[in-house]
Amino acid sequence: MPYADIIVTLKPTLLDAQGRVVQNALLSLGYENVTSVRIGKYMRMELAEGEALERQVKEMCDRLLANPVIENYHFEIHRDSDGNGTPLVLPTTE
Amino acid sequence: MKVGVIVFPGSNCDQDAYYAFRDNLRQPVEYIWYQETDLKGVDLIVLPGGFSYGDYLRTGAIARFAPVMRSVEKYANSGKLVLGICNGFQVLCEAGLLPGALVRNAGLKFVCRYVNLRVENAETALTVHCQVGQILRIPIAHGDGCYVCDEETYERLNRNRQIIFRYCETDGRTTLDSNPNGSMDNIAGIANERFNVFGMMPHPERATEKLMGSADGRLLFSSLIDSVANGVRTGA
Numbered sequence: 001m002p003y004a005d006i007i008v009t010l011k012p013t014l015l016d017a018q019g020r021v022v023q024n025a026l027l028s029l030g031y032e033n034v035t036s037v038r039i040g041k042y043m044r045m046e047l048a049e050g051e052a053l054e055r056q057v058k059e060m061c062d063r064l065l066a067n068p069v070i071e072n073y074h075f076e077i078h079r080d081s082d083g084n085g086t087p088l089v090l091p092t093t094e
Numbered sequence: 095m096k097v098g099v100i101v102f103p104g105s106n107c108d109q110d111a112y113y114a115f116r117d118n119l120r121q122p123v124e125y126i127w128y129q130e131t132d133l134k135g136v137d138l139i140v141l142p143g144g145f146s147y148g149d150y151l152r153t154g155a156i157a158r159f160a161p162v163m164r165s166v167e168k169y170a171n172s173g174k175l176v177l178g179i180c181n182g183f184q185v186l187c188e189a190g191l192l193p194g195a196l197v198r199n200a201g202l203k204f205v206c207r208y209v210n211l212r213v214e215n216a217e218t219a220l221t222v223h224c225q226v227g228q229i230l231r232i233p234i235a236h237g238d239g240c241y242v243c244d245e246e247t248y249e250r251l252n253r254n255r256q257i258i259f260r261y262c263e264t265d266g267r268t269t270l271d272s273n274p275n276g277s278m279d280n281i282a283g284i285a286n287e288r289f290n291v292f293g294m295m296p297h298p299e300r301a302t303e304k305l306m307g308s309a310d311g312r313l314l315f316s317s318l319i320d321s322v323a324n325g326v327r328t329g330a
Contacts, residue, residue, distance in 0.1 A: 010197070014197065014242060015200065015276070017198050017201070017202050017240075018198065018202065021202060064151070064155065065151070067152055067155065067188065069187075069193075069194060069195040069242075069243065069244075070195045070197055070242060
């Protein structure tokens with residue numbers, strides 16, 4: 001069964017208050033090389049086999065899963081396994 | 095003026111709004127359930143505060159697709175009055191009826207206290223009973239009230255005087271200290287370009303009689319009542 005891995009991140013221009021608190025916590029644990037932490041959301045969506053899954057998932061992201069005013073998104077559609085074993089492909093957020 | 099208060103699953107200031115309009119402002123009020131599509135001929139729609147759909151995904155993101163919202167969009171596009179308070183403001187932004195978005199408070203904490211608001215535009219249906227520079231004492235209660243938008247939108251809001259309220263000190267200065275949530279330029283409330291859709295994070299319905307600690311919210315509700323009575327002026 002195909003599935004989509006979706007990652008939603010706050011736009012880089014926005015302050016990520018949560019990320020900053022986590023960064024400070026890491027710094028206080030002694031990890032002085034942590035220069036930034038940004039927190040996002042990860043969703044895995046299982047889909048029925050069908051046509052135009054790419055287009056559909058993109059539409060879902062645009063309409064509901066991400067808010068284009070504040071967020072960027074990235075997704076990958078996988079068809080090759082049961083959704084348990086494939087490593088997550090991390091997005092490159094601009 | 096007949097008021098309609100929308101009730102989403104998870105709304106929790108719907109009764110406060112209902113009480114304020116019925117008991118303090120003496121106006122007929124009706125609840126409108128989120129699955130309804132008939133807005134019952136009301137003159138003002140209030141989207142109340144709360145945590146619609148548990149704030150899942152993003153605040154207001156799911157409520158924005160509730161059946162009643164299609165009717166609210168049509169209602170707003172026809173020039174009629176809509177006021178979103180707190181979660182209602184978040185829903186209006188998600189629905190694209192107001193520009194920008196509300197994100198997690200800069201300090202991460204849920205903030206529940208009185209704030210001072212400076213009235214920036216007193217020529218709107220929501221503020222005709224106020225004066226520019228007037229300071230209102232109204233409570234806030236939110237975790238996601240940090241208003242953000244892109245530069246271009248911000249310029250437009252400023253130019254068109256769509257910024258209606260800013261968080262300020264008791265003397266009216268807008269400072270970092272008086273900004274409870276990190277909102278861009280201390281923005282607490284805005285209007286759309288036609289000035290018929292309003293959104294604000296503070297809760298005027300919780301400040302409509304002295305017993306509540308402040309009656310400043312009455313000025314906004316009585317403004318709306320008068321505006322409806324005089325024929326709402328929308329458009330720039």
